[in-house]
Amino acid sequence: MSFFDFLTMVGGLALFLYGMNLLGEGLSKASGGRLERILEKLTNNPIKAVLVGAGVTAVIQSSSATTVMVVGFVNSGIMKLEQAVGIIMGANVGTTVTSWILGLTGIDSSSFLIRMLKPSSFSPILAIVGVAILMFSHKEKSKNIATILVGFAVLMFGMDTMSGAVEPLADVPEFTSILTRFSNPVLGMLAGLVLTAVIQSSSASVGILQALCMTGAVSYGTAIPIIMGQNIGTCVTAMISSIGAAKNAKRAALVHLYFNVIGTIVFMILFYSVNAVSPFAFLADAATPFGIAAVHSLFNIAATICLLPFSKGLVKLACLTIRDEDKRQETSPEERILNLLDARFLETPSYAVEQSHNVAVTMGEMAEEAMNLSMGLLQTYDEEKADRVLKLESDVDRFEDELGSYLVKLSSRNLSEKDSHTLSNILHCIGDFERISDHARNIKEAAQEMYQKKLKFSEKAQKELEVFERAIHDILKITMLSFTEDDLSLAKQVEPLEEVIDGLNLEIKQRHVKRLRKGKCTIELGFVLSDITTNFERVSDHCSNIAVCLLQVNEDEFDIHAYLDELKKEDNMDFAGKVMAYRERYQLP
Numbered sequence: 001m002s003f004f005d006f007l008t009m010v011g012g013l014a015l016f017l018y019g020m021n022l023l024g025e026g027l028s029k030a031s032g033g034r035l036e037r038i039l040e041k042l043t044n045n046p047i048k049a050v051l052v053g054a055g056v057t058a059v060i061q062s063s064s065a066t067t068v069m070v071v072g073f074v075n076s077g078i079m080k081l082e083q084a085v086g087i088i089m090g091a092n093v094g095t096t097v098t099s100w101i102l103g104l105t106g107i108d109s110s111s112f113l114i115r116m117l118k119p120s121s122f123s124p125i126l127a128i129v130g131v132a133i134l135m136f137s138h139k140e141k142s143k144n145i146a147t148i149l150v151g152f153a154v155l156m157f158g159m160d161t162m163s164g165a166v167e168p169l170a171d172v173p174e175f176t177s178i179l180t181r182f183s184n185p186v187l188g189m190l191a192g193l194v195l196t197a198v199i200q201s202s203s204a205s206v207g208i209l210q211a212l213c214m215t216g217a218v219s220y221g222t223a224i225p226i227i228m229g230q231n232i233g234t235c236v237t238a239m240i241s242s243i244g245a246a247k248n249a250k251r252a253a254l255v256h257l258y259f260n261v262i263g264t265i266v267f268m269i270l271f272y273s274v275n276a277v278s279p280f281a282f283l284a285d286a287a288t289p290f291g292i293a294a295v296h297s298l299f300n301i302a303a304t305i306c307l308l309p310f311s312k313g314l315v316k317l318a319c320l321t322i323r324d325e326d327k328r329q330e331t332s333p334e335e336r337i338l339n340l341l342d343a344r345f346l347e348t349p350s351y352a353v354e355q356s357h358n359v360a361v362t363m364g365e366m367a368e369e370a371m372n373l374s375m376g377l378l379q380t381y382d383e384e385k386a387d388r389v390l391k392l393e394s395d396v397d398r399f400e401d402e403l404g405s406y407l408v409k410l411s412s413r414n415l416s417e418k419d420s421h422t423l424s425n426i427l428h429c430i431g432d433f434e435r436i437s438d439h440a441r442n443i444k445e446a447a448q449e450m451y452q453k454k455l456k457f458s459e460k461a462q463k464e465l466e467v468f469e470r471a472i473h474d475i476l477k478i479t480m481l482s483f484t485e486d487d488l489s490l491a492k493q494v495e496p497l498e499e500v501i502d503g504l505n506l507e508i509k510q511r512h513v514k515r516l517r518k519g520k521c522t523i524e525l526g527f528v529l530s531d532i533t534t535n536f537e538r539v540s541d542h543c544s545n546i547a548v549c550l551l552q553v554n555e556d557e558f559d560i561h562a563y564l565d566e567l568k569k570e571d572n573m574d575f576a577g578k579v580m581a582y583r584e585r586y587q588l589p
Contacts, residue, residue: 005165012161013208019155020098020204025414026147046086046311050304053090063095064200064237065347067256071242072344075249076355077336081318084252085311089259089304092231096300098203099293102159102210127153140417162211185225185268192229202234206296210289220291221283224271227296228264235260241344251318258314263303334395337362341406349413353422356407360426360433361484363399366392367433368476370440371539375469377447378532389444396437400430422486428549429483432542436476439535439542446532455525458515463589464508465532471501471586472536479543482550494547496578500586501540505533507588 057066070087073079130149133142196205209226212218235257242253275283307314340359345352370392373385407427415423450456457465475497482490512529515521 009162009165012158012165012211015154015158016162016207016211017158017199017201017204019151019153019158020201020207021151023148023151023155026144026151046308049083049086050090050093050308053087054094055090056087057091057094058097063091063202064234066091066094067235067238067253068241068344069348069351071238071245071249071252072342074252075242075245075344076339076342078340081248081251081255081315082312085255085259085314086308088252088256089308089311092260092300093297093304095203095234096293096297099206099210099296100290102207103289103293123153123156126150127157144416159207159211162208183219183221183225185228185272188222188225189229189232189264189268192226192231193233194229195226196230196233197236200234200237202230205230205233206292210292213287213289213292216286218287219284220287220295223287223292224283224295225268227292227299228268231260231299232257232264246339247322247324250322251315254318254321255314258317259303259307262314263299263307266306267299267303334398338399338402341402343409346409346413349410349415350419352406352410352413353415353419356403356410356426357422359399359403360430361480363396363403363430364433364480364483366396366399367436367440368480370396370437371443371476372473374440374443374447375472377444378450378465378469381447381451386444386448389440393437393441396434400434403430425483425486425550429546432545436539436542439539442535443532446528446535450528453524455528457525457529458521460589461508461512461515461521461525461529464511465529467586467588468501468504468508468533468536471497471504471582472539475501475540475543479546483546486550488551491547491550493578494543496575497582498540498544499579500582501537503583504586504588505537508533511588 053066053070057063067088070079070084070091074081074084126149130146130153133146134150137143137146192205192209195208196202199205206227209218209223209230213223235253238253238256242250274280337359340355342355345355370389373392374389376382377386377389403426407423411423411427475494478490478497479494481487482494509530512521512526516523516526
């Protein structure tokens with residue numbers, strides 16, 4: 001093998017690995033997070049979990065990606081450890097689909113139709129179609145499909161290049177002697193384990209083995225132990241991803257390891273025990289790509305069928321390896337929500353964006369709850385509720401920090417247009433959520449001051465405040481609902497109400513000045529009232545910011561000032577009608 005043949009082989013391997021990565025990325029983007037949601041929900045039944053795990057892995061072409069995702073689910077509390085076992089087993093079955101596709105490279109026939117089934121025949125067509133779509137189409141869905149086609153074509157081209165480069169090795173005695181050593185089951189298994197651990201993909205390492213098979217120098221006696229080792233080596237990715245995770249997430253990674261180790265050991269003992277008594281003649285035969293795919297599939301399917309009834313035993317074994325401490329610390333609801341921002345989900349950006357939105361929704365709900373509680377304190381002060389407002393405000397601050405940091409990491413990923421819009425919405429809105437909780441704290445402090453100094457508003461001022469509170473309660477409700485459901489029609493209802501709230505703030509202050517002149521109110525109460533109404537008005541401003549942001553991100557070339565100016569034009573009858581309706585609903589007594 002010359003130096004240039006070696007370069008060709010390395011280049012082919014590079015294209016093969018890049019094509020596999022590109023194919024997986026395209027499939028993941030095309031799914032838009034739907035596959036992850038399927039994994040999350042359809043796992044109550046063990047058999048169903050196996051089928052779902054196999055199906056998802058067959059689509060995304062990576063058992064490592066599926067298992068890492070499952071570790072993330074378990075770590076964030078979305079999935080129980082018992083549910084994860086079936087998916088992990090299914091992932092091992094699903095990953096064998098790749099080897100069958102790669103096995104098509106071994107087709108040899110004079111028939112035109114059969115030759116067209118060979119990837120080297122049809123992958124150039126896929127490449128041409130894919131590149132044409134990427135160059136001329138502006139639709140994101142079309143580009144995702146094009147990425148899949150190009151990824152597959154690059155994968156197959158790399159496979160062919162690699163196979164062609166290693167073909168002369170069949171005549172090299174040194175190469176044949178090295179492969180003969182791998183006929184030793186232990187050495188072969190270790191070779192497969194190390195190769196897969198290094199490239200972190202059993203599909204890729206099986207593909208490399210299939211390429212070597214094209215030389216005709218690899219026997220089944222050599223290939224089978226290597227395939228066994230590849231199944232163990234693929235566990236490395238999940239084990240690495242579990243570092244620093246919660247105990248159950250580490251146990252999920254261990255379940256994956258134990259499943260493959262136990263399955264491999266049992267197979268090796270049974271297979272070679274029978275072989276010692278009655279030798280298998282086919283072990284001396286040259287392995288073929290389809291033969292490799294068959295061995296890979298049969299082993300994983302058999303291991304899943306045999307070990308699925310003992311899935312609880314695997315869980316117990318993992319729990320014995322990583323024991324619970326005597327003193328268990330219960331995870332708070334806030335911690336459980338923040339656990340959704342798992343770094344493992346960054347590998348599937350669509351799902352990470354969805355989880356970020358869920359966390360942001362919870363953050364908005366906490367800010368809304370804090371505001372509603374603080375308004376209640378103005379009527380009846382309660383120390384427990386006041387403490388709850390402070391706790392909510394502190395939690396919202398923490399959510400903003402954690403979510404902001406996570407979104408910065410997520411923004412560097414390859415996001416779809418829709419996910420990019422959602423991420424932009426969240427980034428803009430979490431600051432407003434945090435400010436709303438700050439205003440809730442300010443109102444709580446005003447209520448506390450009144451309680452401690454035994455101050456009380458006049459009956460007239462109290463009724464005016466109740467109307468104002470009702471308007472704030474409603475604008476918060478509309479805003480949070482529009483953010484949660486990404487409802488633009490609801491978002492358009494916020495600005496007219498904000499306009500009315502500005503008017504309420506001005507009118508209540510004017511009425512207070514009149515009462516002050518008549519001696520019906522004190523200056524001290526006036527300061528408190530002004531502080532409360534100013535905070536109310538600023539909360540409505542933040543609601544307006546959130547609603548306008550939702551509209552801005554969903555419309556190209558959207559100018560905020562132009563939008564607001566257009567809304568408030570005298571001839572905008574729709575806006576004027578909504579403002580009039582809100583004024584009637586929130587009339588001061």
